[in-house]
Amino acid sequence: MSNVFFISDHHFGHKPIIDFESRPFKDVDEMNEVMIEKWNAVVGKQDKVFHLGDFSFLNKEKTQAIVSRLNGYKILILGNHDRGRSRAWWLDAGFDEVSEYPIIYKDFFFLSHEPMYMNFHMPYVNVHGHIHSQKYEGVNYFNVSVEHWDYTPLTFEQIRDAVVPSEEQ
Template structure:
């Protein structure tokens, strides 16, 4: 049965991110290949992946090669480094769907690139990227950036297992 996965902020082709985020790679080529391998180790051809932004710093041809190497039906929510290229550029790069705006998934998970303000009365958990190695405290945010998850997409069940849903009492 197909599964659903979430990930963000691979920054394929971005050499400086290795130093900025203390990524454990000796080169950008090694980083890109390791992340492709980790993606395909967990995501099958029939699975869906929500990518929450900042996918690639490469040109269209090289980005298309990476997208085609990755398993699954791929949905991109544009990140701050993706927006300048526009929705059609990313569709041409091979994403199956591209959203310029956050999405609500399963009536409970608010998917966005940047963390969104969530007050304690909002009925959502914000699954987001953008802040790389940082974390927000509390039950209303879940940072899906690759630095937290060994550069591997997480399944929906892996996220729900980690999210503490507060019961009204």
């Protein structure tokens, strides 16, 4: 049985993010390698991963090299730093699917790069990235930026169990 994972904001190849977010890496090469190792430590070949944007700052060849090393069927929801490149570019870089728009998953989880406005009438939980180490308050938001999760993708069950009271599962 395969698992479904969620993660965002790797910023592969982006040296300034180490200082911007106080990432615990001596340089960009170490950051890239550790993040690949942490991904593959939990994601198997048959698993599915939703990457919620801001994947890589590298050129296509170097991005392809990273994507090809990562386990799983990879779906990218474009983030603000990904949008300078076309869907076709990201597909050529190795993603199995690429969406320019948010995705509703299991009729309840609203997957997007940036946090989306959720009023109290909306039944969704917004699984998002973009704001890195910051956090939105409230039960309608779940930040999967790498800084919150030790650079490791989270399973669907980890997110569900954190946001849905156990009697509703």
